[in-house]
Amino acid sequence: MAHTTEPTTPVVRALYHDDDVLISAVKEIRAAGYKISEVYTPFPVHGLDKAMGLKETRIAMAAFMYGVLGLTVAVTLTWFMMISDWPQNIGGKPNLNWGMNMPAFVPILFELTVFFAAHLMVWTYLIINGLYPGADAQNPDPRTTDDYFMVELPAADGLVDVLKKSGAVEIAEA
Amino acid sequence: MHYESPVRQPLILGDKSYNQITEDVVRPIENAAPRSWWVVFSIALVMFLWGVGSLAYTVGTGIGVWGLNKTVGWAWDITNFVWWVGIGHAGTLISAVLLLFRQRWRMAINRSAEAMTIFSVIQAGLFPVFHMGRVWMAYWVLPIPNQFGSLWVNFNSPLLWDVFAISTYLTVSVVFWYVGLIPDFAMVRDRAVNPVQKHIYKVLSFGWGGKAKAWQRFEEVSLVLAGLATPLVLSVHTIVSMDFATSVIPGWHTTIFPPYFVAGAIFSGFAMVQTLLLIVRKVFKMEDYITIQHIEMMNIIIMVTGSIVGVAYITELFIAWYSGVEYEQYAFLNRATGPYWWAYWSMMTCNVFSPQFMWFKKLRTNLVFTFVISIVVNIGMWFERFVIIVTSLHRDYLPSSWSMFSPSFVDVGIFVGTIGFFFVLFLLYARTFPVIAQAELKTILKTSGEAQKKHHSDHGAHH
Numbered sequence A: 001m002a003h004t005t006e007p008t009t010p011v012v013r014a015l016y017h018d019d020d021v022l023i024s025a026v027k028e029i030r031a032a033g034y035k036i037s038e039v040y041t042p043f044p045v046h047g048l049d050k051a052m053g054l055k056e057t058r059i060a061m062a063a064f065m066y067g068v069l070g071l072t073v074a075v076t077l078t079w080f081m082m083i084s085d086w087p088q089n090i091g092g093k094p095n096l097n098w099g100m101n102m103p104a105f106v107p108i109l110f111e112l113t114v115f116f117a118a119h120l121m122v123w124t125y126l127i128i129n130g131l132y133p134g135a136d137a138q139n140p141d142p143r144t145t146d147d148y149f150m151v152e153l154p155a156a157d158g159l160v161d162v163l164k165k166s167g168a169v170e171i172a173e174a
Numbered sequence B: 001m002h003y004e005s006p007v008r009q010p011l012i013l014g015d016k017s018y019n020q021i022t023e024d025v026v027r028p029i030e031n032a033a034p035r036s037w038w039v040v041f042s043i044a045l046v047m048f049l050w051g052v053g054s055l056a057y058t059v060g061t062g063i064g065v066w067g068l069n070k071t072v073g074w075a076w077d078i079t080n081f082v083w084w085v086g087i088g089h090a091g092t093l094i095s096a097v098l099l100l101f102r103q104r105w106r107m108a109i110n111r112s113a114e115a116m117t118i119f120s121v122i123q124a125g126l127f128p129v130f131h132m133g134r135v136w137m138a139y140w141v142l143p144i145p146n147q148f149g150s151l152w153v154n155f156n157s158p159l160l161w162d163v164f165a166i167s168t169y170l171t172v173s174v175v176f177w178y179v180g181l182i183p184d185f186a187m188v189r190d191r192a193v194n195p196v197q198k199h200i201y202k203v204l205s206f207g208w209g210g211k212a213k214a215w216q217r218f219e220e221v222s223l224v225l226a227g228l229a230t231p232l233v234l235s236v237h238t239i240v241s242m243d244f245a246t247s248v249i250p251g252w253h254t255t256i257f258p259p260y261f262v263a264g265a266i267f268s269g270f271a272m273v274q275t276l277l278l279i280v281r282k283v284f285k286m287e288d289y290i291t292i293q294h295i296e297m298m299n300i301i302i303m304v305t306g307s308i309v310g311v312a313y314i315t316e317l318f319i320a321w322y323s324g325v326e327y328e329q330y331a332f333l334n335r336a337t338g339p340y341w342w343a344y345w346s347m348m349t350c351n352v353f354s355p356q357f358m359w360f361k362k363l364r365t366n367l368v369f370t371f372v373i374s375i376v377v378n379i380g381m382w383f384e385r386f387v388i389i390v391t392s393l394h395r396d397y398l399p400s401s402w403s404m405f406s407p408s409f410v411d412v413g414i415f416v417g418t419i420g421f422f423f424v425l426f427l428l429y430a431r432t433f434p435v436i437a438q439a440e441l442k443t444i445l446k447t448s449g450e451a452q453k454k455h456h457s458d459h460g461a462h463h
Helices: A019-031 A048-052 A059-085 A098-128 A159-165 B018-030 B035-061 B076-100 B104-108 B110-131 B135-141 B158-191 B195-205 B212-245 B257-283 B292-323 B326-337 B341-359 B367-394 B409-432 B438-442 B450-459
Strands: A011-016 A038-040 A149-154 A170-173
Touching (some): A011 A159, A019 A048, A048 B212, A059 A098, A059 B212, A098 B212, A159 A170, B018 B158, B018 B409, B018 B438, B035 B110, B035 B409, B076 B104, B076 B110, B076 B158, B076 B257, B076 B409, B104 B110, B104 B292, B104 B438, B110 B135, B158 B212, B158 B438, B212 B257, B212 B367, B257 B292, B292 B341, B292 B367, B326 B341, B341 B367
Antiparallel strands (some): A011 A149, A011 A170, A038 A149
């Protein structure tokens, strides 16, 4: 199975067959002092990020910033085109300055805010996760998109025993 | 930890495992298409090709080949546009609004409902574009200076708001749908045996591997997209309704239009979801996932939104009378009793009367009855748009220019063509995409699976 990150140090991969066992295993492994490098799951397992000690994602904050950018673009666009560059009398709508004409621009301001926030957030999401069309599968074992859960961690003394005790159904060293 | 009140009905029937969900979802993709699929696909393809021919004729000759005249300048094209956009709304409502409300029953139906959204918004977009006549100048709606100087698009115009609303809606719906599809494509990729198929799904799945951090971001992105899509979907039909409401045509110039259009859109969209899913669950044997309970929930939404639409119709009549404006009063009197009375009363019967049957549990859990009502509702909603558009225009302020509208064979051809195009896209989707968001569905198996719930009630609520 192809994978993008070829491990340089030997790793141990433990497969689990249940999400509850996985969560308790992750807690046990970390309590035993081993560092988990990655967990592959077929679906979002709730509480896994906390059990692994992952930091909270800041992508929602990024989306907010993108939304602000979209709003700024919309304000600039409507001001330049309707007020500054080529003002016209359209249905008698006041256009002496942008503020007077603004109520008619609300739909545009809203749509561009959403457009920028949604698209740029998804682009960010794809880039930081290393996802692009044709990329090699990131999961080392194809069963982890069906019903298996894999914990990947650097090989260490006594690790296999901890993994066995934690309920792993299969342990492979690579 | 996986506990849900026994009062709640299971959302996944039978004794399923995670693997069984995978197998059930992937079955239509890995197996050959049933004969019925080919029959329906061929019919849809012929309808689509007829539509392509009608559009080619329109572009080659000009929109004079439509049934429009000097008085009725908007008719089937805009009717179809509003109808298709409205149908699209249910998909976003299911995937975004029900996500925000933590309604877990959405998980079995959101993928197909969103597919329906995207495919119907594509149909909708065709009508304004081809109504421009010179389609090769369609880029003039974009804010770019034209060759006569720096004359810009008019941001005061609801028609331009529409351009921004529809294109934002379409593209955001596509990315929302695709973000959810990536893990499911990865599942298909990891099972594929055929090298061509494996390669195609490898490209589509973007290399997804289900890493913990990726899932954490996935959930956050889904939530934010839902938060963005919810006001977006409401804005789209609001802006569509402003195409009419900001004009001075009696019958259009009403402030009730935005909520009234949005309710109507959800109403017709859910009806279309019912039509499609009743077929999908039967043909692809998804009865354990798209259960009677799902059908019943959607029927309740159809009943509620249908009643809102009914209240809107009656409010319009009342306000027309109460306004004291004789033109407004005549517009509504003419709708109900004029030459288009049959369209008005078809609309009233289909949209206000027919959903009231859903008050009865026996009827709203009856699949055949639901299917019939879902078709009736969509016919009714088409008539609603036709009534609003054509009856308001055909008798204007100047009685000497009063006229009637009759569609030409080209109008009919384009409409039938979009129905064909829609079904071509949906049928291709149903054979090649995972029609159920399986990764999401697996998260609720332990709480809402029938066997798992039974296990809980037999062995106490602790795990």
